[in-house]
Amino acid sequence: MNNDIKEVLYSKEQIAEVTKKLGKQITKDFEGKNPLVVCVLKGAVMFTTDIIREIDTYLELDFMDVSSYGEGTESSGEVKIIKDLDTSVTGRDVLIVEDIIDTGRTLQRLVELFKHRNAKSVKICTLLDKPERRVEGVKPDYVGFEVPNEFVVGYGLDFAGRYRNLGYVGILKPEVYEG
Ligand SMILES: O=P(O)(O)OC[C@H]1O[C@H](OP(=O)(O)OP(=O)(O)O)[C@H](O)[C@@H]1O
Ligand SMILES: Nc1nc2[nH]cnc2c(=O)[nH]1
DSSP states (O other): OGGGEEEEEEOHHHHHHHHHHHHHHHHHHHTTSOOEEEEEETTTHHHHHHHHTTOOSOOEEEEEEEESOTTSSSOOSOOEEEEOOSSOOTTOEEEEEEEEESSSHHHHHHHHHHHHTTOSEEEEEEEEEOGGGOOSOOOOSEEEEEOOSSOEEBTTBOBTTBOTTOSSEEEEOHHHHHO
16 A cells, blocks of 8 residues: 555654644633534544644543535535534534645535534634645635645545555556556
8 A cells, every 4th residue: 555655755753743733723612611512424534533642631522524525636516514523513622624725615514504503703724725726715824734736645644545544645557547
C-alpha cells in the first residue's frame, strides 16, 4: 500500500502537532459552550478522534454520514445524507469536523442544514483545505493545512475505499488512478 504513494505531504508527526495547536484554540473558543462536535463520516473519523482528545472542555459527539465522491476522484455535485445525526442541533453550538474541504459542496449543505434546524452557531474545523477547487463560498474557522490541487489520500481520506488507514497524508502515483 505504501508503495502506491508518490509523495508524503504531511507526516504523522506534523498532523499530531497541528491537531494539538487547533485543539488548544478550540478549547479557548468553546469554553463553557458544551459544543456538539459533528464528525463527517467516513473521512473525518481519524481527525475527529484525535482532535477531541486535544480539546479540554465538555463536549458531545455525534456522527453524520454524507457522500458525494462515490468511487472516483470527482465530486458528483450531489451531496447525499446517508446517516443523519441522533442529536438535535437546535440551540446548540455546533463544531463540524472534516478531513478536507475541496469544492465546499459537502460543508455548504451541512451548514445550511444545521442553520435551518436552528443551531445557535456553526463552526468548521478541517484538517485540510484545498481552496483552489472551491465552487461554494464556505470558509473554515480552523484549518490544519492548505493543500495543493491534488487528490490526496491517507489519515481517513480514501481512493475507491482504500488508503484510509495510512497514518500520513500523501499523493497517489498516477498509475494507481489509471489502473
Ligand atoms: O468539499 P467537497 O468537494 O464536498 O469534498 C469534501 C468531502 O469529500 C470527502 O468525502 P466523501 O464524499 O469522499 O465521503 P467519505 O468521507 O465517506 O470518503 C471528504 O471527507 C469531505 O466530506
Ligand atoms: N481522498 C480524497 N477525498 C476527497 N474529497 C474531496 N477532495 C478529496 C481529496 O483530495 N482526496
